[in-house]
Amino acid sequence: MTDFITKDGKVIPLNGGGGGKKGAGVVVAGALALTVAAGTGGVSSIGGLGSTEVGSGGSSLRFGPRKAEGQKAARRGDAEGAWQRMGMKQLKRTARQQAECVAVSFGEIREFFTRTRCTSLERALFAVTDGAGNTAVISVVWVGLASTGDAREFETVMNRHGSGDVHPLGSHLLGLAEIHFTGLRYGSDRDGKSVTIAEAETAGGRIDHDTLDALAEVAAHLPRV
Secondary structure (H helix, E strand, O other): OOOEEEEOOEEEEOOOOOOOOOOOEEEOOOOOOOHHHHOOOOOEOOOOOOOOOOOOOOHHHHOHHHHHHHHHHHHOOOHHHHHHHOOOEEEEEOOOEEOOOHHHEEHHHHHHHHHOOEEEEEEEEEEEEOOOOOEEEEEEEEEEEOOHHHHHHHHHHHOOOOOOEEOOOOHHHOOOOOEEEOOOOEEEEEEOOEEEEEEEEEEEOOEOHHHHHHHHHHHOOOOOO
């Protein structure tokens, strides 16, 4: 396994060092609604199930055309189509949830919201599978700000490793076991006064780093649900 990844030209250590995003939050639930995720086997990677490659950091190179098609589907609001283009199938998704920004954030992100008003915050959680017993969970957060300048500043802070995060939506809505969102599989998109942030982690089986990273980068283009 490599010790670092690259994102937007920056080197991001996978051992908790500087750069990138890390420590986004924890998702906890007790139900076993996604027992389909409990299968075992090799590491799942888009375009080659059973691969043992993990954390290579080359998602942009490996998945270019497929990821671009997934992002196009995401922008149209076709989440299921986006996952299909990435070789996955949607199992479940949450309903729309709204919250007050300060109450559901931590770290520098919380400090940002205490001095900069957010106008809206919505969160969603998706569970997807490759059909071979490997399942991923994807957190998507849409943040509305009062100005494009505020949105730009928020995205800058959000994209910095170790800056805190917005807590993912409660996983009891999906029936997932405990999941720790590291923020190392991360995507973001800004459109005017709105910023979308997405993170992905393995929920069952094994899915390689690049696949999770590509799923997050696709999910960041989803419109508000």
